[in-house]
Amino acid sequence: MNTNRPEARASTVxxxxxxxxxxxxxxxxxxxxxxxxxAFRVQDKPTLDQxxxxxxxxxxxxxxxxxxxHEPTEQGKLIDDALGAFLTRWPSEDxxxx
Numbered sequence: 001m002n003t004n005r006p007e008a009r010a011s012t013v014x015x016x017x018x019x020x021x022x023x024x025x026x027x028x029x030x031x032x033x034x035x036x037x038x039a040f041r042v043q044d045k046p047t048l049d050q051x052x053x054x055x056x057x058x059x060x061x062x063x064x065x066x067x068x069x070h071e072p073t074e075q076g077k078l079i080d081d082a083l084g085a086f087l088t089r090w091p092s093e094d095x096x097x098x
Contacts, residue, residue, distance in 0.1 A: 011044060012040065012041055012042060012043060012044060013039075013040035013041075013043055013044065013045065013046055013090075014026065014037075014040045014041055016044075016089055017082070017085060017086065017089070018085055020078075021078075021081065021082035021085050021086075024078055024079060024082050025040075025058070025082055025086070028057055028058060028061050028079070029054075029057060032057045032060070032061075033053055033057050036050060036053050036054065036057070045090060045094075045095070046090055046095060047095060047096060047097065047098055048092065048095045048096065048097055049097070051086075051087075051090060051092065051095055054083075054086060055083065055087075058079060058082065058083040058086070059083070061079050062076055062079045062080050062083070064076075065079060
């Protein structure tokens with residue numbers, strides 16, 4: 001009997017993000033923090049330190065995507081929404097130090 005059925009597998013941090021946010025988060029982490037990306041591909045929940053690292057990476061990327069009038073571009077809005085989804089899914093009070 002096969003116990004490695006996909007439905008039996010726990011969801012990872014990346015899997016838990018909505019499909020529209022997975023590519024942007026993956027792209028940003030590949031470029032700026034590959035170790036964090038690797039962790040998010042196997043862990044079911046981030047740590048507090050990892051959440052802070054995610055905020056740093058995504059926040060920096062967001063600040064690079066402003067258009068006229070200091071309004072976020074479409075890419076900036078997507079980045080901001082991805083961070084919002086991440087923080088909604090894993091609020092600080094639900095995370096541990098390790």
